[in-house]
Amino acid sequence: MTNNQDNSTFSTKRSTVQEIEAIINQTIPILDHGFIRIIDYMGDDNAIVQSARVSYGKGTTQINADKALISYLMRHHHTSPFEMCEIKFHIKAPIFVARQWLRHRTANVNEYSARYSILDREFYLPSKENISSQSTNNKQCRVSNSNLKEEEIEFVIDILKNDANRCYDNYLQLMNINENTTEKIDPNKSGIARELSRMNLNLNYYTQWYWKIDLHNLLHFLYLRTHNHAQYEIRIYAQKILEIVQKWVPHTYEAFINYRLESKSFSKNALNFIKKQIKGEDITFSESGISKREWNDICEYFNLEDIIIK
Amino acid sequence: MTNNQDNSTFSTKRSTVQEIEAIINQTIPILDHGFIRIIDYMGDDNAIVQSARVSYGKGTTQINADKALISYLMRHHHTSPFEMCEIKFHIKAPIFVARQWLRHRTANVNEYSARYSILDREFYLPSKENISSQSTNNKQCRVSNSNLKEEEIEFVIDILKNDANRCYDNYLQLMNINENTTEKIDPNKSGIARELSRMNLNLNYYTQWYWKIDLHNLLHFLYLRTHNHAQYEIRIYAQKILEIVQKWVPHTYEAFINYRLESKSFSKNALNFIKKQIKGEDITFSESGISKREWNDICEYFNLEDIIIK
Amino acid sequence: MTNNQDNSTFSTKRSTVQEIEAIINQTIPILDHGFIRIIDYMGDDNAIVQSARVSYGKGTTQINADKALISYLMRHHHTSPFEMCEIKFHIKAPIFVARQWLRHRTANVNEYSARYSILDREFYLPSKENISSQSTNNKQCRVSNSNLKEEEIEFVIDILKNDANRCYDNYLQLMNINENTTEKIDPNKSGIARELSRMNLNLNYYTQWYWKIDLHNLLHFLYLRTHNHAQYEIRIYAQKILEIVQKWVPHTYEAFINYRLESKSFSKNALNFIKKQIKGEDITFSESGISKREWNDICEYFNLEDIIIK
Amino acid sequence: MTNNQDNSTFSTKRSTVQEIEAIINQTIPILDHGFIRIIDYMGDDNAIVQSARVSYGKGTTQINADKALISYLMRHHHTSPFEMCEIKFHIKAPIFVARQWLRHRTANVNEYSARYSILDREFYLPSKENISSQSTNNKQCRVSNSNLKEEEIEFVIDILKNDANRCYDNYLQLMNINENTTEKIDPNKSGIARELSRMNLNLNYYTQWYWKIDLHNLLHFLYLRTHNHAQYEIRIYAQKILEIVQKWVPHTYEAFINYRLESKSFSKNALNFIKKQIKGEDITFSESGISKREWNDICEYFNLEDIIIK
Incomplete structure (x- = not known):
């Protein structure tokens, strides 16, 4: 058994990706106190090709090039070969981010437990450009470019900072623990248990976890969470x-961009609309069977501004 | 399509459990603002027996009685028949409870989203008898019977109540929304988006979710979460x-109590120790190969106080 | 506890779908000896709407109509509300079909065990119109319309029938069991265990299983298995x-047809091609960055035969 | 991207286990034509300790030794740290074995597809000592030591061999493919598709698959499949x-043997019986509330032959 924490180098017969070896164990800072750190990985583009060839046997020999095979697998939603790669991260993020993140059920997780140990005084404060008002056309989003006055932004930051600090002070008071000495604050008090006091902390406090996931499920996570409707944080x-995926499995990354991230799916009714457009035939909104929202989405997408319905 | 919310009654050919029909859709209060509500269920003890008989064919005809078959399945860890029952709940609980709950990955979940809607001013305050200090022999627990002075308990409640209320006041300030009128507080401010302001709330705020799970995975959840090391909340x-399970599938409940909840597993080395005890032969701690902690657990369990190691 | 096998009727407060009640417990024949039988179900279109409204709170009030909300959920891949419905089937199918079927991992299964019980002399023989030669343009398929001569078809059926029957005869010989009397064939032989003898059976023998799955995962199964590249059997x-789904959750069915089954997804490069076509601008194959196979697929789809590449 | 098939050696910063490096990519023969081959692995005993320490924070510092911590995790069913290790195998086994194997749903699989490619003429024939009759006291097993006469054994082998060979001959006839030349057998026939002809093969034909699984789920697989009620094959x-696990994660292996494989669980009623036995007090069968079968199991286990009930 060897230790991978002191950055020693070992020799292995496993698939190895030099671009990932160059950054493994390194802390990549995100937000004000968060990070991503690659702990381990298994497989590469070639491992995907290998396992696909086991499934299809001689049936894949015509697709000689590995890159073309990966592209074929992605296009036709042959997902199981992509499950043959695995990656493990150490993530540090605010609790409200962790709550969204850990709803993805197909990963392995070990999260820091505030029943066992005391959380640090580390909370997320959005930077000024990330503070903005509720979007009016999307029920779940903020507007993307802040239109708030400097004064209101400072008001917001003050509230968040003060509440987080006071709640942390009281978190320590509840446990009766001095932040610096870890001794009792008041020798006549017991303090209450960690599992109770933690409830006084705010949702912007940082937590951390180990997260291990296969490439197929990671791509699904990235599909949902790189979307512009996903919360910025x-x-x-x-x-x-996603940048790490590009270094790790470059052919898969390229196919993912082409066939997933920057692809678009059209409904039965929308397809009929597009067919008419290509033929140069007219189709009215009421004939189309498309909802107003979808109609406008499509018209915008294809720059058909003149038929957008206000 | 029929609506099950107005408590109408329909006729069905599905397995039906009268004891559950009597409480379906009813809100069962838990903690100060939480609840459990049964929304729907599928199957009963008989459904388990039915599916087991499909698997074993004529190979099960010797076990005639349904109850004995369920007992046999539970004892021998034949888990798939228990997956054939399903139940759906509406749960309301504090966020720190939801965080533990939703770590169980084999369930279907729809949780309230504070990106879409504003949370109510509802937070958990522990009752006095549930406020106690950190356990000294268990790293994750509080002591089970509170030994705190009334004065300290009031100090704790004051902190929790004040911080929760102030953070909620500021949650509204951040969104610039008047709690009563839902109008703007300050007409010159925009207020920030819900997805941002929610981070100011504490972990004892209530959330709610629909939760659907099969009986096998529900029993596993109950095994872990009824344990006395699980957090009280x-x-x-x-x-x-667990009481609902008793009404729903009484034979399964009985087998679960006997073969899981009140069963005990012993390690290879502990079994050797027990064999010696039964034969009346001596075995010393050092011979046993058992860790001190496990040794003392076993001695306590079998009332062998004289050989406990201090 | 009540028994749902004798087709009795019970009263319930659960969501009830009359179109499903009309066919529950009935055997729907498939292939020569197979069937589908609905055993139980949970939820309906309304249950999906209900759980979506829990997630989005007041954020969904604008979408008043249930049907529009289901359409919205399907279009935007909000999958968790569809997991709130569940259905349980009894399926009987050939082993080679079961092998494909049970690769779907997100379902609960109880399959007949040939270690416990003897399989019946029931094997699948394809009907004449379903016997055809290997497809030349798809590595995994047969040609859809049989072009075989009657003579060859009869040759095929003879082989399949004779081998299946002889292997079954020998299956009984191996166990030393008389098919009619279930007595020993040869009183001087022991016969070998069921778990061993079963290996002599062919992959077209019928097996059966209980199968319980949520609606979201069922739709994914149907998406893959109703595809014209899926094996006919x-x-x-x-x-x-799929017909059962239409009866069970008609709004969901309609949205599934429109946004999944009869939708089509285009890659980044293909979208660029379509945009040009709509504008009436030319784009050559070499400029497009599209593979030949994908190019031809798109041209065929939009009836642009003149630019198909031979 | 590097290729791990030519047995080259690379340098890595990942956890590396020399005992596994020594056998990676090597084919370990099982049965007459099967094998196990390690393709890749992620993590080691130390990775388990690392991720546990992330969860418990300073709460684990008292358990200094890694081995003691792993033992603690295993004993208390803290399963998530064991999910942080992953291993990937290439497996070749008879189809009836694959059918049992692939019922374990928490693994990633790429299996050889007989729709795409032709299976080889490789089928399993049990060795003489593994051919035996149905167990009389266990509905699913064979007797462990064959009591069959040499003559009957040869009769069995003849049947299995002849049927497998004839079915394979006919498999080729159905596809109209000459085994040696891969040309058409009869130039006037088309032959039928691979997806159809494969149904003529027997369940003892070999298939193969890539199988990737985390350590926790692997141990569960091993717990069930090393049990003496599991089918020999x-x-x-x-x-x-299991031997590979011992090389890979020796501390985990040791804890698994002690707390799982060679541990034993007793029901509530059985525990009461044991307590009485240790105190030297009598308890009768009828008082015990234990089923006859369980009573006899316990008596046998503790060598209490005199109270076994015939």
């Missing part, structure tokens, strides 16, 4: 992980 | 669900 | 289940 | 994998 983690 | 939900 | 089961 | 694979 999780999207920025997802974007950084 | 989730244990009390688990205990109530 | 599993596709015909999938098509029948 | 899968048990022998499980036993070999």
Whole structure:
């Protein structure tokens, strides 16, 4: 058994990706106190090709090039070969981000437990450019470019900072623990248990976890969490992980961009609309069977502004 | 399509359990603002027996009685027949409880989203008898019977109540929303988005979710969460669900108590120790190969106080 | 506890779908000896709406109509509300179909065990119109319309029938069991165990299992298995289940057809091609960055035969 | 991207286990034509300790030794740290073994597809000592020591060999493919598709698959499949994998043997019986509330032959 924490180098017969070896164990900072750290990985583009060839046997020999085979697998949703790669991260993020993140059920997780140990005084404060008002056309989002006055932004930051600090002070008071000495604050008090006092902390306090996931499920996570409707605070983690995927499995990354991230799916009714457009035939909104929202989405997408319905 | 919310009654050919029909859709209060509500269920003890008989074919005809077959399945860890029953709950609980609960990955979940909607001013305050100090012999627990002075208990409640209320006041300030009128507080401010302001809330705020799980995985959840090392605030939900299981599938409940909840497993080395005890032969701690902690656990369990190691 | 096998009727407060009640417990024949039988179900279109409204709170009030909300959920891949419905089937199908079917991991299964019980002399023989030669343009398929001569078809059926019967005869010989009397064939022989003798059976022997799955995962199964590249012998089961879904959750069915089954997804490069086509601008194959196979697929789809590459 | 098939050596910063490096990529023969081959692995005993320490924070510092911590985790069913290790195998086994194996749903699988490619003429024939009659006291097993006459054994082998060979001959006839030349057998026939002809093969034909699984789920697989009630033909694979686990994660292996494989669990009623035995007090069968079968199991286990009930 060897220790991978002191950055020693070992010799192995396993698939090895030099671009990942160059950054493994390194802390990649995200937000004000968060990070992503690659702990371990298994497989590479070649491992995907290998396992696909086991499934299809001689049936894959015509697709000689590995890159073309990966592209074929992605395009036709042959997902199981992508499950043959695995990656393990150490993540540190605010609790409200962790809550979204850990809803993805197909990963292995070990999270820091505030029943066992005391959380640090580390909480997330959004930077000024990330503070903005509720979006009016999307029920779940903020507007992407802040239109708030400097004064309101400072008001917001003050509230968040003061409440987080006071709640942390009281978290220590509840446990009756002095932050610096870890001795009792008041020798006549017992203090209450960690599992109780933690409830006084805010949702922007940082937590951390080990997260291990296969490539197929990671790509699904990235598909959802790099979307511009995903909350900024999780999207920025997802974007950084997407860059890691590009280093790790470059052919898969390229196919993922082409056939997933930047692909678009059209409904039966929308397809009929597109067919008409290509033929140069007219189709009215009421004929189309498409909802107003979807109609406008499609028109915007294809720059058909003149038929958008206000 | 029919609506099950107005408590209408329909006729069905499905397995039906009268004891559950009597409480379906009813809100069972837990903690100060939480609840459990049964929304739907599928199957009963008989459904387990039915599916086991499909697997074993004529190979099960010797075990005639349904109850004996369920007992046999539980004892021998034949888990798949128990997956053939399903139950759906509506749960309301504090966020720190939800965090533990939703770590169980083999369930279906729809949780309230504070990106879409504003949370109510509802937070958990432990009752006096549930406020106690950190356990000294268990790293994750509080002591079970509070030994705190009334004065300290009031100090704790004051902190929790004040911080929760102030953070909620500021949650509204951040969104610039008047709690009563839902109008703007300050007409010159925009307020920030819900997805941002929610981070100012404490972990004792209530959330709610729909939770659907099969009986096998529910029993595993109950095994872990009714354990006396589970935190009181989730244990009390688990205990109530265990009572529901007793009404729903009484034979399964009985087998679960006998072969799981009140069973005990012994290690290879502990078994050797027990064999010696039964034969009346001596075995010393050093011979046993058992850790001190495990040795003392076993001695306590079998009332062998004289050989406990201090 | 009540028994649902004798087709009795009970009263319930659960969501009830009359179209499913009308066919529950009935055997729907598939292939020569197979069947599908609905054993139980939980939820309906309304249950999906209900759980979505829990997630989004007041954030969904604008989408008043249930049907529009289901359409919205399907279009935007909000999958968790569809997991809130569950259905349980009894399936009988050939072993080679079961092998494909049970690769779907997100379902609960109880399969007949040939270690416990003897399989019946029931094997699948394809009907004449389903016997055809290997497809030349798809590595995994047969040609859809049989071009075989009657003579060759009869040759095929003879082989399959004779081998299946002889292997079954020998299966009984191996166990030393008389098919009619279930007595020993040869009183001087022991016969070998069921778990061994079963290996002599062919992959077209019928097996059966209970199968319980949530609606989201069922739709994914149907998406893959109703596809014209799926093997006919599993596709015909999938098509029948799709009809059941239409009765069970008609709004969901309609959204599934529009946004999944009859939708189409285009890659980044293909989208660029379509945009050009709509604008009436030319784009050559070499400029497009699209593989030849994908190019031709798109051209065929939009009836642009003149630019197909031979 | 590097290729791990030519047995090259690379340098890595990942946890590396020399005992596994020594056998990686090597084919370990099982049964007459099967094998196990380690393709890749992630983590070691130390990775388990690392991730546990992330969860418990300073709460684990008292358990200094890694081995003691692993033992503690195993004893208290803290399973998530064991999910942080992953291993990938290439397995070749008879189809009836694959059918049992692939029922374990928490693994990633790529199996050889007989729709894409032709299976080889390789089928399992049990060795003489593994051919035996149905167990009389266990509905699913064979007797462990063959009591069959040499003559009957040869009769069995003849049947299995002849049927497998004839079915394979006909498999080729159905596809109209000459085994040696891969040309058409009869130039006037088309032959039928691979997806159809494969149904003529027997369940003892060999298939192969890539199988990737985390350590926690692997141990659960091994717990079930090394059990003496598991069929010999899968048990022998499980036993070999257990040896690999011993090389890979020796501390985990030791804890698994002590707390799982050679541990024993007793029901509530059985525990009461044991307590009485230790105190030297009598308890009768009828008082005990234990089923006859369980009573006799316990008596046998503790060598209390005089109270076994015939």
